Amino acid sequence: MSGKKASKLRFYWIAAVTGLVTFYSCSKIIVGSIFVKNIRPLVDQTMLNWAKKLLDLIRVKVTVVGQDNMPDKESRPIIVMCNHSSLYDIPVSIVALQTSLRMLAKKELFKIPVFSSALRLGEFLSIDRENREQSIKDLKRAKDKMLDGIILWVAPEGTRSKNGLLASFKRGGFHVALDTKALIVPLVIKDIHKVQAGTDLTLYLGQEVEVEVCAPIDAAEYSVDTRRELVEKVRNTMLVALNQSQEV
Structure with a gap:
């Protein structure tokens, strides 16, 4: 770690300020x-x-390459699929893209007081795959929101990597991509695990991370039968950008 x-003491201060900034941001949206x-x-x-403040607290410098690969958000539904190594992946993504980015959130987050209200008002999305009727409604809302300019952020790995190596992908985000015929934009954040990795809450300050926006992949060219090929295409694109091998 460089x-x-x-x-x-610094960690607890950062955690406290992060909580306060998050509460203030949620309250601002609600009011x-x-x-x-x-x-x-x-x-x-x-x-x-919110994202800038959190990154300032740990003195992270973000450099973005491939910004021209980001498609026009009014033309097609867009899903950003990002590697997931750190608690700071979302703030870094927000600062890098600076657009109407919303996360595909776990439905449990919509039960937290104040936070849940801000999520709903902020047009964050959740897909309930355990309830087919609700899932259909959720997918329609997701498609409508994306057609209206919301860009969905998904972490296809599901959980945070401990060492920055890209893990195998879960299917949830790809179901949404196929159902909405979205453009998938692979987004890779390099060296973010050197700031904070996985479930380890140790923080390293003053780091530099590079974000690469890869060329979009059209989910409309795939079907449920060829979903595996779509998953492999997205994952291989991210592996190349990260300069990692194909092995999980």
């Missing part, structure tokens, strides 16, 4: 929804400010 390890008719720009800016 960065400076945060002391326990803003009362006074603002079109809340999306407010949510976009609030999320960007």
Whole structure:
């Protein structure tokens, strides 16, 4: 690790400020929804400010390459699929793309007071695959939101990698991509595990990370029968960008 390890005192300070900033951001969205008719720009800016503050706390410098690969969000449904190594993947993605990015969140998050209200008002999405009737409604809402300019962020690995190596992919995000005929934009964050990795809460300050926006992959060219090929295409694209081997 080339960065400076945060002391326990520094860690607790960062954790406390992170919690306060998150609560403030959620409250701003909730209150803003009362006074603002079109809340999306407010949510976009609030999320960007939140992400910048969190990255400032750990002094991370973000460099972005391949920005021209990001398609026009009004033309097609778009899903950003990102490698997942750190708690900071989402803030880094928000700062790198600076668009109407929303996460495909676990349905359990929609039960947390204040946070859940901000998620709903902020147009965050959840797909309940255990309830077919609800799943159909969720997918229609997801497609409508993406056609209206929301870009869905998905971590196809499901859980955070401990060492930065790309793990095998779960199918959930690809179901959504196929059902909505979305453009999938592979996004790789390099060296983010050197800031914080997996379930290890140790923080390393003053790091530099590079984000690469890869060329989009059209899910409309695939079907349920060829889903495995789509998964492999996306994963291999990310492996190449990360300069990693094909082995899991």
